Amino acid sequence: xxxxxxxxxxxxxxxxxxxxxxxxxxxxxxxxxxxxxxxxxxxxxxxxxxxxxxxxxxxxxxxxxxxxxxxxxxxxxxxxxxxxxxxxxxxxxxxxxxxxxxxxxxxxxxxxxxxxxxxxxxxxxxxxxxxxxxxxxxxx
Amino acid sequence: xxxxxxxxxxxxxxxxxxxxxxxxxxxxxxxxxxxxxxxxxxxxxxxxxxxxxxxxxxxxxxxxxxxxxxxxxxxxxxxxxxxxxxxxxxxxxxxxxxxxxxxxxxxxxxxxxxxxxxxxxxxxxxxxxxxxxxxxxxxxxxxxxxxxxxxxxxxxxxxxxxxxxxxxxxxxxxxxxxxxxxxxxxxxxxxxxxxxxxxxxxxxxxxxxxxxxxxxxxxxxxxxxxxxxxxxxxxxxxxxxxxxxxxxxxxxxxxxxxxxxxxxxxxxxxxxxxxxxxxxxxxxxxxxxxxxxxxxxxxxxxxxxxxxxxxxxxxxxxxxxxxxxxxxxxxxxxxxxxxxxxxxxxxxxxxxxxxxxxxxxxxxxxxxxxxxxxxxxxxxxxxxxxxxxxxxxxxxxxxxxxxxxxxxxxxxxxxxxxxxxxxxxxxxxxxxxxxxxxxxxxxxxxxxxxxxxxxxxxxxxxxxxxxxxxxxxxxxxxxxxxxxxxxxxxx
Amino acid sequence: xxxxxxxxxxxxxxxxxxxxxxxxxxxxxxxxxxxxxxxxxxxxxxxxxxxxxxxxxxxxxxxxxxxxxxxxxxxxxxxxxxxxxxxxxxxxxxxxxxxxxxxxxxxxxxxxxxxxxxxxx
Numbered sequence: 001x002x003x004x005x006x007x008x009x010x011x012x013x014x015x016x017x018x019x020x021x022x023x024x025x026x027x028x029x030x031x032x033x034x035x036x037x038x039x040x041x042x043x044x045x046x047x048x049x050x051x052x053x054x055x056x057x058x059x060x061x062x063x064x065x066x067x068x069x070x071x072x073x074x075x076x077x078x079x080x081x082x083x084x085x086x087x088x089x090x091x092x093x094x095x096x097x098x099x100x101x102x103x104x105x106x107x108x109x110x111x112x113x114x115x116x117x118x119x120x121x122x123x124x125x126x127x128x129x130x131x132x133x134x135x136x137x138x139x140x
Numbered sequence: 141x142x143x144x145x146x147x148x149x150x151x152x153x154x155x156x157x158x159x160x161x162x163x164x165x166x167x168x169x170x171x172x173x174x175x176x177x178x179x180x181x182x183x184x185x186x187x188x189x190x191x192x193x194x195x196x197x198x199x200x201x202x203x204x205x206x207x208x209x210x211x212x213x214x215x216x217x218x219x220x221x222x223x224x225x226x227x228x229x230x231x232x233x234x235x236x237x238x239x240x241x242x243x244x245x246x247x248x249x250x251x252x253x254x255x256x257x258x259x260x261x262x263x264x265x266x267x268x269x270x271x272x273x274x275x276x277x278x279x280x281x282x283x284x285x286x287x288x289x290x291x292x293x294x295x296x297x298x299x300x301x302x303x304x305x306x307x308x309x310x311x312x313x314x315x316x317x318x319x320x321x322x323x324x325x326x327x328x329x330x331x332x333x334x335x336x337x338x339x340x341x342x343x344x345x346x347x348x349x350x351x352x353x354x355x356x357x358x359x360x361x362x363x364x365x366x367x368x369x370x371x372x373x374x375x376x377x378x379x380x381x382x383x384x385x386x387x388x389x390x391x392x393x394x395x396x397x398x399x400x401x402x403x404x405x406x407x408x409x410x411x412x413x414x415x416x417x418x419x420x421x422x423x424x425x426x427x428x429x430x431x432x433x434x435x436x437x438x439x440x441x442x443x444x445x446x447x448x449x450x451x452x453x454x455x456x457x458x459x460x461x462x463x464x465x466x467x468x469x470x471x472x473x474x475x476x477x478x479x480x481x482x483x484x485x486x487x488x489x490x491x492x493x494x495x496x497x498x499x500x501x502x503x504x505x506x507x508x509x510x511x512x513x514x515x516x517x518x519x520x521x522x523x524x525x526x527x528x529x530x531x532x533x534x535x536x537x538x539x540x541x542x543x544x545x546x547x548x549x550x551x552x553x554x555x556x557x558x559x560x561x562x563x564x565x566x567x568x569x570x571x572x573x574x575x576x577x578x579x580x581x582x583x584x585x586x587x588x589x590x591x592x593x594x595x596x597x598x599x600x601x602x603x604x605x606x607x608x609x610x611x612x613x614x615x616x617x618x619x620x621x622x623x624x625x626x627x628x629x630x631x
Numbered sequence: 632x633x634x635x636x637x638x639x640x641x642x643x644x645x646x647x648x649x650x651x652x653x654x655x656x657x658x659x660x661x662x663x664x665x666x667x668x669x670x671x672x673x674x675x676x677x678x679x680x681x682x683x684x685x686x687x688x689x690x691x692x693x694x695x696x697x698x699x700x701x702x703x704x705x706x707x708x709x710x711x712x713x714x715x716x717x718x719x720x721x722x723x724x725x726x727x728x729x730x731x732x733x734x735x736x737x738x739x740x741x742x743x744x745x746x747x748x749x750x751x752x
Contacts, residue, residue, distance in 0.1 A: 032696070037718060073160035080157035083149070086204075093149030095205040123718075130725045137732055275712055282719045286726060293730055298737035299750055305730045309659060312672055312723055316679050319716065320652075323679070326709075327686050 002053045011053045018046035026120045030109065036116035040123025048131050056135045065132055071125030079118035082111060147189050148201035148214040151224065152267045154182050159259040163252060169239070171252035175259055176235045182262065183232035186224040193221040194619075197626070200272070208272060209333035215272030219476065219623035222616075223269040223399050226483050230391045231262045234487070237598040238384050240591075241494045245296050245382040254294055258388070261287035265396050274322045274408075275332045277400065278315065281364070284396070285311045288389060292381040303376035310363055310373040317360030318400070324353035325408070338408050345413050354418055357404050365397025367424075367461045368431030371454045378450035383494035383503075386446060390453055391487035395479045398460050402475065405464065406627040415467040424465030429559050431458025436566035440573070445503045446493050448570055449486065452529065455563065456482045462556065463544055469624050471547030474540060476620035481528075481536035481609065488525040488602035492518055495591035495599060508574060510583025515590050519578050521603040526571035528606045531564050535610040539617065644685040651678035663743035665734065669727045676720045683709045683716070 002008060026039035051059035083094045091098025096111020098104075158178035165171040193199055193216055201214040216224070235258070246254050264284025271277050289311065293304035326332055328349050329340040344350055363370040374394070378386045405414045415421050435455030442448035456478070463475035493503045495518045500507040512519045528535035541564060548557035590596060609616055639646065651674055658671030687709035695707035731741055738746045 037714065070164065073163045076160040077157065080153060080160075083153055084157070087146055087149065092202055092205040093146060093153060094203055097205060133729070134732070275715075279715060279719070282723070286719075286722055289726060289730070293733065301730055301733045301737055302746060302750070305665065305727065305734060308723065308727055308730065309668055309672060313656070313659065313675060316675050319679050320682060323683050323686060323709075332708075 007053055011049055015046050015050045018049070019043060022046065022120075022124075026116065027113070029116050030112045036119025037123050039116075040120040040125075041127060043120065043124040044127035044131070047128050051131065051135065056132065060132065060136075063128065065129070065136075068125050068129045068132060071121050072129060073125075075118045075120070075122030075125060077118075078121065079115055082114045082118070086111065144188070144192070146201075147185055147192070148199060148216055148270055149203070151182065151185050151189060151214075151228075151270055152263060154178060154185060155259045155263040155266065159256050159263060162259055163256040165252055168248050168251035171255045172235075172239050172242075175238075175255035178259060179228070179231040179235040179262065182266070183225075183228040186221075186228040186266075189216055190221045190225050193218055197622075209331050209336040212271070212273045212276055213333070214270045215335065216270060217623065217626055218619050219402065219627065220269045220399065222476065222480060222619050222623065223395065224266060226395065226480050227262065227265045227269060227392045230388055230483060230487055231258070233598045233601060234384055234388045234391075234491070237491065237494065237595045240594045241384040241498060242382060245384075245497075246294050250294065254291070257287045257291050257294075258385075260284075261291060261388075265392055268396050269399060272334055273332050274325070274334050274337065277334075278319050278322060281315055281318065281396075281400075284393075285315060285364075288385075288393060291385045291389075292377045294385070295380040295382050297380045299376065300380035303373075303380045307373040307377045310370070314360045314363030314370075317356045317363070319360075321353040321355075321357035321360060321404075324349040324356065328353075334403070334408055338410065341409065341413075345409070345417075350409075351418060354404075354409055354414060354420070358401065358420055358423070361397050361401040361404065362427075362461075363397075364394075365401060365461070366394050366454060366457050368427055368434055368454060368458055371431065371435070371457070374454060375447055375450040378453070378490075379444060379447040383446065383490060383497050386449075387487050387490035387494060390449065390490050391483035394453065394457050395483055398457075398464075398475065398479050401461075402464060402472070402627070406472070411467055411627075421465040421467055425462045425553070425556060428458040428460070428462030428465060429556065429563070431455060431461065432560070432563040433458075433566070436563055436570065439570045440566065442570075443505050445496075445505070445508070445574065446490070448574075449489050449493065452567070452570065453482075453486060455567070456486070456529075459540070459544055459560065462560070463547060466547045466551045466553070468547055468550050469621075470543050470550050472624040472627060473617060473620040474543035474547050476623055477543060477616050478540035480616050480620075481540050481606075484536055484602055484606050484609065485525045485528045488521055488599060488606060489529070491595070491599040491602060492522045492525070495595055498591055498595060499588045500586075505573075505577055506584075508577045509581040510578070512575075512579035514583060514588050517590055517596060518599065521599050522578070523575055524603045525606055526575065528610065530567045530571055533610075534607065536606050536616075538610060539613050543617075644681065644688075648678045648682040648685070651675075651681065665731045665741045665743065666728075669724060669731070672727070673720065673724060676716070676723075680713050680716060683713045 022039045022043035025034040025042060026036065029035035029039065047059055047063055086095045086098045087093050089098040096108045098107060099110050100107035155178055158174065162171050162175050165174055189199065197217065199216040202208065203212045242251060242254060261284050264280045264287060267280030268277055268284065271280060289304050289308045292307055293301050325337055328344040328347060329337050331337055331340060341350060366374045378390055432455045435451045435458060439448045439451035442451060460475050460478050463471045463478065495515065496503045496507065528537035531537040531541035544560050545557045548560060655671045655674030655678060658674065659668050662668055662671065687706040689703055689705045692703040692705035693701045695704040734746065735741050738749050740746055
């Protein structure tokens, strides 16, 4: 925790923009540089930098530990589900083209956005969980 | 496309999807039930794949509909079909036993994560076995390794943490070596698809990077495979891990290393290059035999029986390495058959340890005194699986040893054949010590009874399989034979 | 046979990777402090990353994004592979550090020789 006013004010202002930038990297990932992993790391960074300055306890109030681990599981589950849905619609496993039977290219878009979302959610969850676990260890 | 065609995708996807779902189940019992069902489903898929491979010889699957070598594909032939059956079968047998077995060794709060890790380890190993892409092989290797480091660390003894740490350091270096090897091949061939690599390597194989790649992959896979002298991580990891983890990994983890070695040496690099030019037989046979002797000798002096079994694994891994080094058909059959057979017997023996630890708290020589009368079924299993470890006729161990000796004689290496027989005699000593203590020493510990049926049934099943596959040998030897033919070794 | 000097200078990146690999392995083998071992492991991994990235280099190639007027692109595949390997390395490092925390709690030390001393009694 930091008592420095400048650090506190800057982090407070910056944290929402870090999260916003994470969303940009996430959603822009299928056209330009970026993607789920990078977005997940940036998203987690937003919470971690907040926790470093304002304390882990306050961060956990905003984003509980249970939510973080659930994110880790849900992202992976979303990834696998997309694969199974493609399989159920008659394509190969993870064949995004099968997601839209009339327009395979559109299906590819939908597929990659969902897959990257799954990756992003998992990475953000896992990294925050790793940080929480280390930071909370002494207190337990 | 019908569901049958998607079996290779399901093989990895089912445990992969089950793992995060399992992590969300709060109650340990539900998590266990779910993990067991997932393991059974995976086993059913692997049996179906195996059946299809026996019909058709080779199954290819294109992930996402992209054709290899551009896309990433799964490729199943008799060699990895057998490994898939072994890995998922061991998971299907061990997972039901996990409820009583893990209950005493892992805290209830951590149990759902324990089952999640077990499913991830299963995913990783199946992925290594099934993938046709070299880089995917590395990624799955790390998935299974990371899960197994964490699983080893769940052991109750505090030494489990240091064992897991050493396993992590050595395992990571092994994986990095494999990654360097794959990178060097990619540098020379521009492909990551293993079948495509094999074709393109024929022209590029006299270059320094390819020769270095072979060395890196053999050393890296050797560390994962625990070939002497890179076996150091194994004894502690298997001793301090929960017994069921030891049972599952003792039966499967090193086998996956053996698979990587066989796949790269015979398929990707080719026999001529690996054995003719690079002469890796001269490394594998002496190291394998040294491992067989050192492992067996050290096993004789162990007081902790889990550690004894771990050193016995060092010896058995040595046999497999030596058999690969023969570079002939019988040697390869010996290696593949022993991968399968050793999985069965080591699984059975570690499950016996799980039974004993559940009732007596530890598995040292002292707690085995008089156990033959107090836990007759458990000890019966130990005797049968132990005889198999020695290589007595009508057990699986005999089949492996037979082909080991025949292969050595075929290769004109009669001293090797003699040493294999000699080192098998050492196995008699360490198995007999336990049998003698259990049947001819008076019990002085607390009274005890048989392990619960949930734990005893899988132990019995594996023991029965040790005998069944020892009598009906056409199955394993037949599959290993067709795998060996496909890998292109001379008869 | 190329002369030794041009062999050295022509493979500068590879030599860099070799030096890093050896440095990392040396640290892992000789240091008793568990954290330093993890650092050594990270250096080994970095060496491999460097080797892979060097494979993707194409002379005069630009970033692999479709661009008007660009004729050559560097090979993006090794970069993607290494992104995956970096993720793995993050996971390995955090697992190793978690194990070190547990070891510290169980033994009160992260020095290998002290742990071994306490293990025996």
